[in-house]
Amino acid sequence: MITVDSLTRRYGGFTAVDNVSFTARPGRVTGFLGPNGAGKSTTMRIIVGLTAPTSGSAAIDGVRFADLPNPGLEVGVLLDASAQHAGRTGREILTVASDTMGLPRSRVDEMIDLVSLTPTEAKRRVRNYSLGMRQRLGIATALLGDPRVLILDEPANGLDPAGIRWMRDLLTEFARQGGTVLLSSHLLHEIEVIADDLVVIGNGRIVASGTKEELLAATGTLARSTSPRDLAAALDRAGIPGTLAGDGSVRTDADPARVGAVALAAGIPLTELRSAEGAGLEDMFLSLTADTQREGVAA
Ligand SMILES: Nc1ncnc2c1ncn2[C@@H]1O[C@H](COP(=O)(O)OP(=O)(O)OP(=O)(O)O)[C@@H](O)[C@H]1O
Ligand SMILES: [Mg+2]
Numbered sequence: 572m573i574t575v576d577s578l579t580r581r582y583g584g585f586t587a588v589d590n591v592s593f594t595a596r597p598g599r600v601t602g603f604l605g606p607n608g609a610g611k612s613t614t615m616r617i618i619v620g621l622t623a624p625t626s627g628s629a630a631i632d633g634v635r636f637a638d639l640p641n642p643g644l645e646v647g648v649l650l651d652a653s654a655q656h657a658g659r660t661g662r663e664i665l666t667v668a669s670d671t672m673g674l675p676r677s678r679v680d681e682m683i684d685l686v687s688l689t690p691t692e693a694k695r696r697v698r699n700y701s702l703g704m705r706q707r708l709g710i711a712t713a714l715l716g717d718p719r720v721l722i723l724d725e726p727a728n729g730l731d732p733a734g735i736r737w738m739r740d741l742l743t744e745f746a747r748q749g750g751t752v753l754l755s756s757h758l759l760h761e762i763e764v765i766a767d768d769l770v771v772i773g774n775g776r777i778v779a780s781g782t783k784e785e786l787l788a789a790t791g792t793l794a795r796s797t798s799p800r801d802l803a804a805a806l807d808r809a810g811i812p813g814t815l816a817g818d819g820s821v822r823t824d825a826d827p828a829r830v831g832a833v834a835l836a837a838g839i840p841l842t843e844l845r846s847a848e849g850a851g852l853e854d855m856f857l858s859l860t861a862d863t864q865r866e867g868v869a870a
């Protein structure tokens with residue numbers, strides 16, 4: 572179990588992580604989502620002790636990462652696949668890590684095999700690795716100590732389709748056997764397929780968290796109009812609180828028939844009216860983080 576409790580990290584006057592709390596539970600894959608710069612990597616770095624929090628705390632099964640006697644045996648970490656010694660071969664990197672953790676050398680070959688690096692590739696220097704090969708090596712390093720907890724920042728980044736599917740199966744099986752997985756990704760489809768729980772962050776703050784089913788079901792009705800502000804105001808007058816998202820859509824908890832009736836009575840033409848249920852993770856992600864997206868969101 573990963574417990575994050577009221578984490579805040581400031582850089583000068585800028586708050587990168589703002590009072591963030593969540594848990595990632597054993598037997599579940601927890602997807603950590605948010606736009607670029609939302610604070611995902613910073614939160615993960617704090618969890619594994621690479622960045623100090625300004626306030627708050629994070630623990631793995633109740634223990635701070637820095638206080639774990641042999642962390643590699645408890646927590647597998649992949650944050651930045653390029654943060655390896657570029658002059659070492661893949662095999663050397665795994666061998667050094669394995670010796671540090673006090674593991675048998677046979678584990679190195681097992682991991683090279685597991686992540687499908689060929690023997691020739693394992694002998695190549697990491698500076699000459701492709702992005703996907705670095706990522707595979709990073710996953711091998713994370714799994715080396717047979718940990719119960721995995722913390723992976725964009726692990727699918729650079730993997731080919733077969734690699735993505737392999738990783739999906741690996742993480743699902745890892746969780747099924749009682750492991751805890753926290754993974755960040757921009758690949759919403761990947762997260763939708765693999766995650767049991769979701770934590771959504773925007774501008775350093777948690778904007779939603781819960782099981783995937785809860786979050787995807789709780790999206791209510793989505794309406795679009797040529798004058799979204801008038802629609803939001805008309806709904807408000809009718810006692811239906813709604814949120815006007817950055818993409819010009821209006822979301823409410825009321826059912827579509829009621830929203831349609833209000834729009835008709837107010838003479839506001841609708842361009843779209845539907846139950847947002849089942850709209851999928853992308854819609855949810857974009858509406859929850861609309862205020863924090865750089866691009867605004869295309870309607
Ligand atoms: N050492 C630092 N000094 C100043 N600002 C920092 C530092 N580290 C991170 N930040 C800022 O904190 C914010 C969050 O960064 P972070 O890397 O956690 O985002 P992210 O959610 O992982 O984004 P991405 O999806 O692009 O990987 C960014 O605005 C970033 O510029
Ligand atoms: Mg990041």
